[in-house]
Amino acid sequence: MKRYEQFAEEIAALIRKRVLAPGERIPSVRQASRRYGISPSTVFQAYYRLERQGLIIARARSGYFVREQALRLPGEPSVAAQRLDPAEVAVSELAFSVLDSLRDTETVPFGSAFPGPELFPLARLAGSMTRGLRELPATAIVADMTEGHADLRRQILLRYGLNGLSLAPEELVITNGAMEALSLGLQCVTRPGDLVAIEAPAFYASLQLLERFGLRAIEIPVHPRDGIDLEVLEDRLARYPIRACWLMSHLQNPLGASLDDAAKRRLYALLKRHQVPLLEDDAYAELYFGTRPPRPVKWLDDAGLVMHCGSFSKCLAPGYRVGWMAAGRFASAVSRLRLMTTIAPSIPAQVAIADYLRRGSYDRHLRQLRHTLQSQQSAMLAAADRYFPTGTRITRPGGGYFLWCEFPERVDSLELFRQALKEGVSLAPGPIFSATQGFRHCARLSYGHPWTARSERAMETLGRLLASF
Amino acid sequence: MKRYEQFAEEIAALIRKRVLAPGERIPSVRQASRRYGISPSTVFQAYYRLERQGLIIARARSGYFVREQALRLPGEPSVAAQRLDPAEVAVSELAFSVLDSLRDTETVPFGSAFPGPELFPLARLAGSMTRGLRELPATAIVADMTEGHADLRRQILLRYGLNGLSLAPEELVITNGAMEALSLGLQCVTRPGDLVAIEAPAFYASLQLLERFGLRAIEIPVHPRDGIDLEVLEDRLARYPIRACWLMSHLQNPLGASLDDAAKRRLYALLKRHQVPLLEDDAYAELYFGTRPPRPVKWLDDAGLVMHCGSFSKCLAPGYRVGWMAAGRFASAVSRLRLMTTIAPSIPAQVAIADYLRRGSYDRHLRQLRHTLQSQQSAMLAAADRYFPTGTRITRPGGGYFLWCEFPERVDSLELFRQALKEGVSLAPGPIFSATQGFRHCARLSYGHPWTARSERAMETLGRLLASF
Numbered sequence: 001m002k003r004y005e006q007f008a009e010e011i012a013a014l015i016r017k018r019v020l021a022p023g024e025r026i027p028s029v030r031q032a033s034r035r036y037g038i039s040p041s042t043v044f045q046a047y048y049r050l051e052r053q054g055l056i057i058a059r060a061r062s063g064y065f066v067r068e069q070a071l072r073l074p075g076e077p078s079v080a081a082q083r084l085d086p087a088e089v090a091v092s093e094l095a096f097s098v099l100d101s102l103r104d105t106e107t108v109p110f111g112s113a114f115p116g117p118e119l120f121p122l123a124r125l126a127g128s129m130t131r132g133l134r135e136l137p138a139t140a141i142v143a144d145m146t147e148g149h150a151d152l153r154r155q156i157l158l159r160y161g162l163n164g165l166s167l168a169p170e171e172l173v174i175t176n177g178a179m180e181a182l183s184l185g186l187q188c189v190t191r192p193g194d195l196v197a198i199e200a201p202a203f204y205a206s207l208q209l210l211e212r213f214g215l216r217a218i219e220i221p222v223h224p225r226d227g228i229d230l231e232v233l234e235d236r237l238a239r240y241p242i243r244a245c246w247l248m249s250h251l252q253n254p255l256g257a258s259l260d261d262a263a264k265r266r267l268y269a270l271l272k273r274h275q276v277p278l279l280e281d282d283a284y285a286e287l288y289f290g291t292r293p294p295r296p297v298k299w300l301d302d303a304g305l306v307m308h309c310g311s312f313s314k315c316l317a318p319g320y321r322v323g324w325m326a327a328g329r330f331a332s333a334v335s336r337l338r339l340m341t342t343i344a345p346s347i348p349a350q351v352a353i354a355d356y357l358r359r360g361s362y363d364r365h366l367r368q369l370r371h372t373l374q375s376q377q378s379a380m381l382a383a384a385d386r387y388f389p390t391g392t393r394i395t396r397p398g399g400g401y402f403l404w405c406e407f408p409e410r411v412d413s414l415e416l417f418r419q420a421l422k423e424g425v426s427l428a429p430g431p432i433f434s435a436t437q438g439f440r441h442c443a444r445l446s447y448g449h450p451w452t453a454r455s456e457r458a459m460e461t462l463g464r465l466l467a468s469f
Numbered sequence: 470m471k472r473y474e475q476f477a478e479e480i481a482a483l484i485r486k487r488v489l490a491p492g493e494r495i496p497s498v499r500q501a502s503r504r505y506g507i508s509p510s511t512v513f514q515a516y517y518r519l520e521r522q523g524l525i526i527a528r529a530r531s532g533y534f535v536r537e538q539a540l541r542l543p544g545e546p547s548v549a550a551q552r553l554d555p556a557e558v559a560v561s562e563l564a565f566s567v568l569d570s571l572r573d574t575e576t577v578p579f580g581s582a583f584p585g586p587e588l589f590p591l592a593r594l595a596g597s598m599t600r601g602l603r604e605l606p607a608t609a610i611v612a613d614m615t616e617g618h619a620d621l622r623r624q625i626l627l628r629y630g631l632n633g634l635s636l637a638p639e640e641l642v643i644t645n646g647a648m649e650a651l652s653l654g655l656q657c658v659t660r661p662g663d664l665v666a667i668e669a670p671a672f673y674a675s676l677q678l679l680e681r682f683g684l685r686a687i688e689i690p691v692h693p694r695d696g697i698d699l700e701v702l703e704d705r706l707a708r709y710p711i712r713a714c715w716l717m718s719h720l721q722n723p724l725g726a727s728l729d730d731a732a733k734r735r736l737y738a739l740l741k742r743h744q745v746p747l748l749e750d751d752a753y754a755e756l757y758f759g760t761r762p763p764r765p766v767k768w769l770d771d772a773g774l775v776m777h778c779g780s781f782s783k784c785l786a787p788g789y790r791v792g793w794m795a796a797g798r799f800a801s802a803v804s805r806l807r808l809m810t811t812i813a814p815s816i817p818a819q820v821a822i823a824d825y826l827r828r829g830s831y832d833r834h835l836r837q838l839r840h841t842l843q844s845q846q847s848a849m850l851a852a853a854d855r856y857f858p859t860g861t862r863i864t865r866p867g868g869g870y871f872l873w874c875e876f877p878e879r880v881d882s883l884e885l886f887r888q889a890l891k892e893g894v895s896l897a898p899g900p901i902f903s904a905t906q907g908f909r910h911c912a913r914l915s916y917g918h919p920w921t922a923r924s925e926r927a928m929e930t931l932g933r934l935l936a937s938f
Binding site: 096099103105112114117118120122126129130133134138139140141142143144145146147176177179180183187192205208209319320321322336337339340341343344346347348349352 | 565568571572574581583586587589591595598599602603607608609610611612613614615616645646648649652656661674677678681787788789790791805806808809810811812813814815816817818821
């Protein structure tokens with residue numbers, strides 16, 4: 001056990017023994033460093049680990065605190081065993097029936113993939129749209145289609161720069177959301193029949209895309225906290241001619257798992273050795289609850305192998321459909337594919353977002369959004385603790401707006417989905433996150449909407465249905 | 470020869486003999502009907518034919534006039550002979566180099582695929598955007614992603630209705646421009662290796678898409694005025710297992726050709742007999758110079774075989790990226806494909822266009838736009854007549870903003886493209902419109918930008934370069 005792991009264990013023990021009580025402030029990095037005679041960076045690593053375990057939280061400019069739910073939480077889900085063989089993918093029908101269920105606004109949207117629109121500065125964005133369009137030269141409405149709106153490109157490059165990555169401008173391709181970026185990137189590096197390594201459980205749209213392009217999935221298990229299993233990935237890369245790897249290094253959908261820095265380095269070394277391109281889906285990048293933005297695998301990419309996909313859809317402007325890809329050596333090919341698929345993302349939407357970013361209130365909005373999501377997470381976890389049956393295991397992700405629930409084996413989440421829908425509650429059943437329809441006793445629940453008495457009743461309903469299995 | 474053809478020939482003869490002089494008004498339908506003792510509908514058919522031949526033009530509420538250029542025009546291009554075998558498609562590199570050439574705003578954009586942004590009511594659209602976003606309920610920004618903005622859907626259905634087609638609402642899929650509609654439609658009905666019947670010359674993006682999806686092209690020649698050769702199509706449908714047909718029934722790009730009603734009926738009967746789906750690209754639908762909107766093949770579609778693709782990009786809102794597809798029996802499949810490719814077109818763009826349409830100034834704008842394009846066409850035709858070498862043949866389309874030039878055989882349009890670009894003039898060389906790199910002595914010129922002294926000089930430059938071959 002490394003020194004920081006040891007120290008993290010000591011603090012965790014103090015929390016379990018209630019020496020450090022829920023809500024209490026824990027020693028600052030400087031204090032702990034002095035008191036325990038270890039370096040500040042070791043303390044920091046330990047705190048980061050505790051944060052990812054859901055035991056402590058960081059509050060900007062106030063330090064670290066024991067989480068209110070630190071002790072009352074159900075256990076974390078285990079890693080499901082995965083089948084070894086490449087699998088043909090067939091998940092679309094199921095995923096679409098879940099999507100369809102979300103169109104009724106009377107339904108409590110625990111199954112939704114988008115957070116509540118109330119959380120976004122839509123009026124300010126509309127103001128930016130008005131201003132931006134007024135200032136836009138007429139010629140730009142056509143000229144900006146090829147490369148994207150120049151000012152938006154600058155703002156995105158700037159944000160990479162502020163997080164320590166000096167991205168070559170020609171790597172950046174503006175897209176119709178991260179979804180188009182991922183779809184184009186996948187088409188760029190695969191042919192029908194190719195093998196693609198993906199996570200299990202995985203974002204269902206990645207499974208749909210594999211299905212559609214006739215690709216075969218190699219499922220790599222994901223640990224609910226630590227992310228993709230690198231032992232398994234290493235083994236599969238050695239045994240199969242894998243053409244691409246598609247994963248989320250941070251706030252993985254649906255588990256909320258994140259790779260730590262060492263794991264990211266190991267992952268990148270592996271992919272580089274096999275020259276396998278990485279589609280790094282980073283749609284939830286801005287929704288971390290910690291104090292510092294994570295640094296995705298792209299930050300290690302000295303060979304242009306990583307296609308890093310970002311979006312404004314989950315953190316600022318849902319429905320605007322603006323995302324991007326830092327596409328490494330594939331940038332020019334991806335850009336051309338886009339020109340012959342959708343030509344360009346909507347210019348007014350790009351103009352509005354560029355103006356909004358330029359005016360500098362984005363970071364303030366993000367702090368507010370993270371804070372809101374974090375308290376909604378607490379509320380949902382507390383409700384799960386109240387209403388869900390013993391034996392339920394739930395993730396406590398360090399960001400995003402999804403909980404992954406592993407119910408007792410007897411629960412059939414597809415049946416739960418159908419019954420809950422009848423009672424006006426949606427959820428995302430486990431099998432839609434699997435190429436092989438696994439995770440049958442699991443479900444993803446979203447806490448992305450404002451928490452109300454209705455949400456509370458919906459959790460109670462789910463609890464009642466779960467008890468009936 | 471039918472009666473209306475006969476009568477059209479009589480009028481054409483009068484024009485050629487200058488009995489009816491350029492600019493002069495010709496007898497009204499009623500007058501002609503009385504004077505020649507034929508039915509008004511026969512007169513109307515004849516005038517329609519003369520209009521399509523470029524000899525007369527209709528002016529709203531004023532009647533028909535002999536075109537200024539009716540006699541000074543060079544001849545029309547002939548139909549090029551096409552190779553018979555299915556062809557692998559490889560045109561992208563060439564097409565992209567043309568697209569790249571258009572990014573320099575100093576270049577005279579005769580090669581452009583979009584008309585000048587000055588021709589669009591961008592300020593009014595921006596006003597509609599501001600108003601529309603203010604009135605949009607927050608929930609709609611997420612909810613409208615599945616089916617599209619409800620009000621925009623209503624407005625589009627209404628325009629179909631006003632042109633005599635009562636479209637089932639569930640047939641309508643909103644897309645990221647017509648380009649995405651065409652791409653999704655093609656993916657929906659083909660698998661790699663399949664044969665697709667396309668026009669020759671064809672819109673180069675259709676060739677790029679075929680190339681990308683591993684499809685093979687069966688090229689069907691297009692007559693510069695009458696459209697696709699139905700004899701050839703009938704033969705090819707009988708001999709090959711063609712999976713889809715992709716064409717433009719009106720204002721074909723690049724030729725500007727349009728099928729008449731009889732041809733459309735015959736075409737539809739053919740496709741229906743073979744149960745071959747039709748991708749009907751109708752992106753230029755609103756840019757007709759006549760007095761009535763054309764009625765595409767979709768209007769005959771009682772079997773749900775036609776995917777009719779429209780767009781606001783060429784007639785109202787370039788860069789907004791909003792189009793649609795009346796997708797017949799394929800609507801649900803296309804809609805799902807879109808959900809897993811780009812999810813949705815930008816909601817603000819849809820909102821702005823819906824508000825603009827609702828306010829009722831669209832038709833006024835379109836009349837103005839058609840009028841402008843028509844006079845720009847006259848200006849370019851006159852300049853071609855002044856500067857281009859004898860033996861050049863040029864189309865005179867009844868709408869849109871493209872001329873197709875067939876130069877003397879000795880001209881190499883790729884070389885012309887390179888030389889012209891050096892002198893600050895772009896054009897679209899013939900081979901980018903062919904799966905087999907044909908049309909080497911042809912080029913497409915756009916008159917979609919305001920006609921200025923610079924345009925005139927550019928035509929002179931082209932003339933000088935052409936003379937040097």
